[in-house]
Amino acid sequence: MHIPDGYLSPATCGLFGAIMIPIWRRASRAVKKTLSVRQVPYLAIGAAFSFVIMMFNVPIPGGSTGHAVGGVLVAILLGPWAACIAVTVALVIQALLFGDGGITAIGVNCFNMAFVLPFVGYYVYTLISSDSPSGSGRRVIAAGAGAYVGIGAAALCAGIEFGLQPILYHTANGQALYSPYGLNVAVPAMVLGHLLVFGWVEVIVTALVVKYLQKQNSVFFKGERS
Amino acid sequence: MTLNKKLWIGIGVLVILSPLGVILPDQFKAGTAWGEWGLDEIQMMTGYVPQGFSRLSELWKAPLPDYAFQGWKGKDLFSMSFAYIISALAGIATITGVVLLIGKVLVKEHE
Numbered sequence: 065m066h067i068p069d070g071y072l073s074p075a076t077c078g079l080f081g082a083i084m085i086p087i088w089r090r091a092s093r094a095v096k097k098t099l100s101v102r103q104v105p106y107l108a109i110g111a112a113f114s115f116v117i118m119m120f121n122v123p124i125p126g127g128s129t130g131h132a133v134g135g136v137l138v139a140i141l142l143g144p145w146a147a148c149i150a151v152t153v154a155l156v157i158q159a160l161l162f163g164d165g166g167i168t169a170i171g172v173n174c175f176n177m178a179f180v181l182p183f184v185g186y187y188v189y190t191l192i193s194s195d196s197p198s199g200s201g202r203r204v205i206a207a208g209a210g211a212y213v214g215i216g217a218a219a220l221c222a223g224i225e226f227g228l229q230p231i232l233y234h235t236a237n238g239q240a241l242y243s244p245y246g247l248n249v250a251v252p253a254m255v256l257g258h259l260l261v262f263g264w265v266e267v268i269v270t271a272l273v274v275k276y277l278q279k280q281n282s283v284f285f286k287g288e289r290s
Numbered sequence: 291m292t293l294n295k296k297l298w299i300g301i302g303v304l305v306i307l308s309p310l311g312v313i314l315p316d317q318f319k320a321g322t323a324w325g326e327w328g329l330d331e332i333q334m335m336t337g338y339v340p341q342g343f344s345r346l347s348e349l350w351k352a353p354l355p356d357y358a359f360q361g362w363k364g365k366d367l368f369s370m371s372f373a374y375i376i377s378a379l380a381g382i383a384t385i386t387g388v389v390l391l392i393g394k395v396l397v398k399e400h401e
Contacts, residue, residue, distance in 0.1 A: 069346045069350060070342065070343040070347030073342060074346075092396055100397070101393075104389070104394075107389050108385070109297045111389045112301050112386055113300075116304045116308060117304065119311045120307075121311040122315075123315040125320060126319050127321070128324045129323050130323055153388050157384050158381070160352065161354055161381060162352050162354050162355065162356065162377060163350060166349070168346060168349065226325050239338055239340065240340045243343075244332065250325070280293055
């Protein structure tokens with residue numbers, strides 16, 4: 065889901081960069097207000113986790129590959145704004161050090177994976193877990209469902225961003241200037257790949273870690289009824 | 291053992307397992323992620339290289355391109371797995387540093 069340089073027009077990249085600036089500002093303020101000094105190491109672990117889980121490329125035999133993002137788990141444990149910061153740091157380092165995701169596409173990749181994914185996932189999780197006890201199985205299921213919907217929503221966004229390019233930007237003879245595949249190809253490719261295959265890694269990892277932490281201690285689930 | 295330590299051990303296990311991310315796609319003959327093809331792949335798939343794409347796609351030279359060392363593209367799986375683990379460690383060290391720095395700037399003791 066890491067859109068490289070050259071797939072989206074500079075205008076598209078600029079637009080998403082502009083959208084992300086107030087989101088990052090708000091995320092900084094939220095983290096400042098809600099996170100304690102004691103929790104900062106967990107934010108680092110969350111960012112490291114997101115980074116390394118994205119390295120697990122899952123193959124579709126004979127086809128493409130994809131991976132989980134880990135952002136929904138961080139959102140459930142530390143809140144969606146903290147997850148936004150954690151995944152943003154992971155994405156920026158991936159782009160700069162490893163060329164994974166474009167430099168010009170940092171804004172749009174952060175929109176998909178550091179904003180849409182954790183927020184959608186988090187709200188699905190809170191909706192389903194509702195006021196269930198912190199150690200309940202319902203929370204584990206809610207975490208898995210949040211992971212699934214979150215990564216699906218992010219993939220849908222990426223598909224739409226890719227798919228709009230040839231409609232908006234092409235030469236007089238119809239050749240695309242940037243990403244060459246329209247919505248009819250890009251959206252199903254992104255969404256189906258993630259809902260059928262890669263998204264399940266996000267579901268399993270999210271649900272398993274939530275289950276593990278329920279048993280360990282509920283420092284992460286404080287503020288929620290136990 | 292503190293929870294913090296247990297979680298870092300978990301990250302360590304993921305680092306050791308991370309070469310699965312290169313080995314499995316190789317074993318199942320899976321190619322590039324959708325929408326992350328290089329110049330030559332786009333040329334092969336569509337018959338041309340989009341003009342804007344060729345202008346922007348090589349904008350940035352990453353120090354560890356695709357989680358490997360410069361010029362290692364196409365090396366054997368063992369070498370790639372080694373480079374992958376080194377990349378994971380380098381990435382995690384950098385990210386941890388950046389987040390702790392952000393934490394230092396943003397988060398002050400409330401009480």
